[in-house]
Amino acid sequence: MxxxxxxxxxxxxxxxxxxxxxxxxxxxxxxxxxxxxxxxxxxxxxxxxxxxxxxxxxxxxxxxxxxxxxxxxxxxxxxxxxxxxxxxxxxxxxxxxxxxxxxxxxxxxxxxxxxxxxxxxxxxxxxxxxxxxSVELSLAQAAIGVAVVWLWASGSRQLAQRNSQLAELTAQLRREQELRARHAIAEERLRIARELHDVVAHHLSALAVQAGLAEFVFTSDPAAARQALASIGSSSRQAMEEMRGLLGVLRTGTETADKDALYRAAPGLDALDDLVERARASGLDVTRTVSGHQRPLPSGVELCAYRIIQEALTNGVKHAGHGARVRLNLVFHADLLSCEVTSQGGSAPAAGLPSSGLGLPGMRERARLYGGSLRAGPTAEGGFEVFFTIPLAPLDTTGGT
Known part of the structure; x- marks a missing residue:
């Protein structure tokens, strides 16, 4: 029906x-x-x-x-x-x-x-x-009749023209809406791809290095092998938790009663300790320093900084190799957050870890999203450096933001 x-x-x-x-x-x-x-x-x-x-x-x-x-x-x-x-x-x-x-x-x-x-x-x-x-009546009759028709037809023509213009504008608006929808879909796909890259690439890189280390020392150093296996378990669980949170945010029509649980996987700078420990468990010698007046930051800025640092450490795991020295220096300025991650040394790059080519562009895109900048490249000493800045709200005289 x-x-x-x-x-x-x-x-x-x-x-x-x-x-x-x-x-x-x-x-x-x-x-x-x-x-x-x-x-x-x-x-x-x-x-x-x-x-x-x-x-x-x-x-x-x-x-x-x-x-x-x-x-x-x-x-x-x-x-x-x-x-x-x-x-x-x-x-x-x-x-x-x-x-x-x-x-x-x-x-x-x-x-x-x-x-x-x-x-x-x-x-x-x-x-x-x-x-x-009579001549007068004939002319008056013709003039009045044609004048009425002229006025009526002119109004109808103008109405038809306006309707045509309105239809054209409606079609143009529909096309613009479709273009905006396609653009929004493309941006959402890029965002999802960036999040998946940040979550998956970091943890899988760490898992691959730890698994290789466990296999290498399985018979010669059982304690180190057990520690590597424990790190594998911890990294895999955290990766599953972050993936579950990401998929929960993307899902529509969720039935869970705890709405806040969908967003718990978005980490901030307070999770740097866990990030550094996982990098150390992957074979990096990480030194972390934080200077300046630490204060709470907007969640988006914290997530941006965390993801850039995470990708920088992931690149260290991939390319610097086991035993590389990594220095992480995070500085809170009055109106700026800056971070420098340098890696140097290492025995050899980790094998079997292909690069997607999305790491550096993704980091630059994140920094630009919040008005910042990022510089990445080799250093004169033969290492690799990642340096980024993100503007912050000026710090007032009382120590607030």
Missing amino acids: QSGRRRIHVDPLVTDTLLACVMATVTVVYGRQAHAAQYQSEGWPPFGPLAIALSLAVNLPLALRGRAPWVAFGVSCGALAAYTAAGFQPSTNMWAPLLACYTVIVRSAARRSAWAAAVTAGVWAAAGLRARL
């Missing part, structure tokens, strides 16, 4: 044809009856076959007024002029040319419409004179 009513569409040609047939029928029937009752006594010619043929020629062209308005107008006005010149009583055929003139004015420019109005007024004035009206 359809929920709404189906809209019935009727071809305008069908409507115009019915209108033309009705007007032709009414004109012929009225002309014959009026001639039999009155016109013959007044001396008008009989309403015979010629009058009927000319009457049909005046009215039937209205069927084409939608497809060929100028053709319909020309034939109708010409037939009325012939009908009047033949001496027949013209009052029965004067309305079809006026309707044809209306259609021409609606469909044509003002200059061309003026010619159609002038021709219609002339035909009407001639018909009025033929109907034995």
Whole structure:
């Protein structure tokens, strides 16, 4: 069962044809009856076959007024002029040319419409004179009739133009909405890809290094192997927790009662200790220093800084190798947060850890998102450095923000 009513569409040609047939029928029937009752006594010619043929020629062209308005107008006005010149009583055929003139004015420019109005007024004035009206009355009748049609048709034309402009603007708005929706989807995909890269790449890199270490010292140093396996378990659980939180944020229509649990996986700078410990468990010699006046930061800024530091340590695990020395220096300035992560030394890069190529671009994108900047590249000593800054709200004199 359809929920709404189906809209019935009727071809305008069908409507115009019915209108033309009705007007032709009414004109012929009225002309014959009026001639039999009155016109013959007044001396008008009989309403015979010629009058009927000319009457049909005046009215039937209205069927084409939608497809060929100028053709319909020309034939109708010409037939009325012939009908009047033949001496027949013209009052029965004067309305079809006026309707044809209306259609021409609606469909044509003002200059061309003026010619159609002038021709219609002339035909009407001639018909009025033929109907034995005074010159003044004939001209007044033609002027008033054409003026009313002109005003009505001009209003209809302006309304049609406004409707066309409105339809065009609506279509343009719909296209812009589709473009904005596509852009939003693309941005959301980039955000999800960045989050997945930050979460998955860091933990999998650490898991791969720890698994390789456990396998290497499995027989020679069981205690170190057990410690590596414990780190694998801890890193994998944290990775699962972060992935669960990320998927929870992306999911719609969740039924969990604890809405805050969906956002617990977004870490901040208070989780740096765990991040450093995991990097140390992966074989890096990490030294961390924090200076300046520490204070609470917006959650977005904290997540941005945490993810950049996480990616920098992940790059150290991937490329610096086991035993590399990593220095992490986080500084809280009055209106700026800066961080420097440098790695140097190491036995060899970790094997089997392909790079996605999204690490450095993702870090730069995060820094730019909060108005900051990031610089990354090799150092003169042969290591690698990541340095970024993020602007903060100025620190007031009381130590607040």
